[in-house]
Amino acid sequence: MTDIILRGLVFDKQARIAVIDTSEMLIHASKIHNLVPIAQNAMGRALTIGAYISYNMKNKLGRFNVIIDGEGPLGKIYVAGENQGKIKGYIENPNKLELIGSPAENIKEAVGQKGYFTIVKDMGLKEPYIGSTEIVSGNISDDFAYYLFASEGIKSAIGLDVFIHENRLCSYGVICEAMPGVSEEAIFILEDIMSRFKEISLRIANFGVEATFNYYFKHFGAEYLSIDKLDFFCNxxxxxxxxxxxxxxxxxxxxxxxxxxxxxxxxxxxxxxxxxxxxxxxxxxxxx
Missing domain, CATH: 3.90.1280.10 (HSP33 redox switch-like)
Known part of the structure; x- marks a missing residue:
């Protein structure tokens, strides 16, 4: 199976949607880094964010780094990549932590809630762009949404999930980005859809990224921008x-x-x- 990101527009270009599958990258990272389940959860979410950033860089020679430092037991989470879906990542303490309970319940505790969410973008200019915002949740989804709004002025709704489905490790994400002038009706409908993200991620596991996009968004004036491959790539x-x-x-x-x-x-x-x-x-x- 191949990891992919589908990007599209909905509500007649009032919002951008990215539906992302980073399962194979997470499986690969889990093997080489010996990730415990809670570290898998954090790494999968971070890789999905990396996939989104990779295909939103305007410079084809651009590179980026994501550093999530919530001062939790997992330590810093690093993701780096290039344009066109070439991504890699690691966690400072990938296998020293095994918290009681499910990974989803403990993600905030494992990542921590005291530090900073930082993105560095090298877009081929003299100096790289560096944006950094406080960790507001520790679940990575809300932290990235806060970063997009506070650092880049982008209103978004973000769902990230990592779970086991039919004995396979799965890592999915949906990122909704409001465009300037978006209507209140569009925002209301998108918020309603994203409130059911657990249902959405299970549908991706069963039917794939493209079918899931069509099921939830096709009837809202949707159009495809691209469907692209993602790779765990290290140079x-x-x-x-x-x-x-x-x-x-x-x-x-x-x-x-x-x-x-x-x-x-x-x-x-x-x-x-x-x-x-x-x-x-x-x-x-x-x-x-």
């Missing part, structure tokens, strides 16, 4: 040489005095990239 191998260079020749020499190679670890994908002397000499164009 650490391509960036490894630059990371090694940033360590500096002096530090590299000090490391080589203690061991025969230099190893860098990627928190996002879990890879360990090893540089022996020969590889280091190619990077720095000198002998060690």
């Amino acid at each position: 650490c191998e391509a960036r490894a040489d630059d990371i090694i260079k940033s360590i500096g020749e002096t530090e590299i020499v000090d490391i080589l005095r203690e061991k025969p190679e230099v190893e860098i670890h990627c928190d996002y994908c879990g890879k360990n990239i090893v540089y022996n002397k020969s590889r280091l000499e190619n990077v720095f164009e000198r002998s060690f």
Whole structure:
């Protein structure tokens, strides 16, 4: 199965809708990071937000980072990505926490409710755009909605959910974004639809993203913008040489005095990239 994001307009372009499936990305992240259920819940929600941001970046070479720091037991939650649905993520404390009760009940406690929700967007300009707002809930859905309104002036309704359905880990989201001049009637209907998000997420699990969009929104002047694929993608191998260079020749020499190679670890994908002397000499164009 392939993760996808469907984006569309409803009520004759008065609102934008994104219906998102990030289940396969979450399954992959769960395997490489050994996520306990509550961490799966948080990671799935964060990846879904990343998917939404990825396909809303205007610059095709744009990159972004999301940092959710609620000062809870899970620690910081990181999601990074590029345009066109290339996303990755990890959690500081992915497997040290197993709270009593269901993941949905404990998400606020696990994420925490004291810190900040931050998004950094590199859109190819001189300086990246940085927006940061206080954590208002800890459930990530409300925190992102508050961020969109306080930082970007966007009114939205957001539903994010992670659950097990027929022995499969599922991660879904629906994001409704009001456009300027949206009518009160449209807002009322969208709020009513989103109040049944548990029902919506179960329908995605049973029938898929496109059928779910059609079921809830097609009869409200809906039109498709795009249906796009999403991938858990990490480019650490391509960036490894630059990371090694940033360590500096002096530090590299000090490391080589203690061991025969230099190893860098990627928190996002879990890879360990090893540089022996020969590889280091190619990077720095000198002998060690």
